[in-house]
Amino acid sequence: MHDLHIHLGGAVPSSVLWEILCDNGLRTEYVDFTTFHDSLTARPNEVKSLDDFLGRYFQVTEEIQSSPSAASVSAYQVVAKAYRRAEVSAIELRFNPHKRMRHGLHTMDAIILAVMQGLERASLHYGVATGIILSLGRDLSLEANWQIIDAAIKWRSRGSLNGANGVVGIDMAGPESRSLELSKPWMSEVSVMMEKARAAGLKITYHVGESEATGPDGMLRVIEAIHPDRIGHGIELRNAKGKKRDALVTLLRDEKICLELCPTVNLVTRVIPDFPCIARFVRDLADNDIAYCINTDNPYLIHTNLKQEYEIIGDELGDDAKSLLDLSMLHAADHQFISE
Numbered sequence: 219m220h221d222l223h224i225h226l227g228g229a230v231p232s233s234v235l236w237e238i239l240c241d242n243g244l245r246t247e248y249v250d251f252t253t254f255h256d257s258l259t260a261r262p263n264e265v266k267s268l269d270d271f272l273g274r275y276f277q278v279t280e281e282i283q284s285s286p287s288a289a290s291v292s293a294y295q296v297v298a299k300a301y302r303r304a305e306v307s308a309i310e311l312r313f314n315p316h317k318r319m320r321h322g323l324h325t326m327d328a329i330i331l332a333v334m335q336g337l338e339r340a341s342l343h344y345g346v347a348t349g350i351i352l353s354l355g356r357d358l359s360l361e362a363n364w365q366i367i368d369a370a371i372k373w374r375s376r377g378s379l380n381g382a383n384g385v386v387g388i389d390m391a392g393p394e395s396r397s398l399e400l401s402k403p404w405m406s407e408v409s410v411m412m413e414k415a416r417a418a419g420l421k422i423t424y425h426v427g428e429s430e431a432t433g434p435d436g437m438l439r440v441i442e443a444i445h446p447d448r449i450g451h452g453i454e455l456r457n458a459k460g461k462k463r464d465a466l467v468t469l470l471r472d473e474k475i476c477l478e479l480c481p482t483v484n485l486v487t488r489v490i491p492d493f494p495c496i497a498r499f500v501r502d503l504a505d506n507d508i509a510y511c512i513n514t515d516n517p518y519l520i521h522t523n524l525k526q527e528y529e530i531i532g533d534e535l536g537d538d539a540k541s542l543l544d545l546s547m548l549h550a551a552d553h554q555f556i557s558e
């Protein structure tokens with residue numbers, strides 16, 4: 219199984235983060251491990267929205283992962299745990315290096331190299347194919363995002379080793395609530411960034427249509443301006459109507475864009491009411507010949523793993539579960555950025 223949408227900030231066990239925190243002598247409000255673990259467990263009845271989810275948990279995990287040694291251990295443990303829990307055979311791990319520099323104390327190069335080395339060790343030890351997707355941030359300045367693009371291009375040249383592919387792609391992440399995808403100046407600058415990355419051999423994925431803040435309109439703008447290889451979530455397609463839906467379906471199919479679905483996190487952040495709604499969406503995508511794959515997003519914050527995500531949707535799909543889940547695995551293999 220392949221996990222193509224998994225964030226470093228939400229995929230590391232709380233025990234590992236606690237040990238890093240203690241070893242680095244970081245002063246925090248957490249008095250013991252139990253308090254810390256509890257604070258890093260996202261419960262649907264406590265999370266108000268996608269913005270709330272991102273703000274509440276990621277600031278803490280990103281701060282703890284903000285050193286080369288912490289970033290390296292974290293990346294290693296993501297792969298080790300995913301393999302042991304769900305027999306995941308390929309992982310494309312995404313993270314924002316700019317948010318792990320501890321306000322300029324560390325360089326972006328040192329953080330990227332550390333994650334790369336953590337993944338090289340994990341690929342060697344567990345036989346899992348790995349790759350890095352560097353996430354840009356909607357909540358960062360354009361200048362900071364350009365720095366991430368330039369770093370990705372620089373590190374892209376580092377060759378593959380024992381299943382570790384190094385930097386393979388670029389992502390856009392962060393709060394959707396500012397609806398930046400609907401802003402022309404923002405999109406035109408970001409499309410130049412993405413084009414430069416693509417010309418250097420990097421693939422593109424983009425978080426959009428995860429909530430109604432960007433919605434079907436945001437998906438249309440992103441596809442028309444950037445032509446991503448994959449889209450993070452895109453479940454807002456289910457709310458598109460009439461000509462807008464027709465246009466989106468045609469673009470997704472014709473441009474062979476794969477939607478990265480992450481069921482449990484959508485429920486936790488309240489962008490979907492229940493799992494049957496995702497199962498209906500999966501069937502709709504298959505009926506319309508649109509590629510999709512199932513992923514975890516933030517397995518440790520939401521206490522899931524890839525096997526469980528497949529089971530959740532399989533249980534809702536009923537008779538044709540096997541063929542629709544097999545299709546997800548097939549699409550993941552076809553649309554992965556890494557080579558195995």
Ligand SMILES: [Zn+2]
Pocket residue numbers: 223225391425450515
């Ligand atoms: Zn995500």
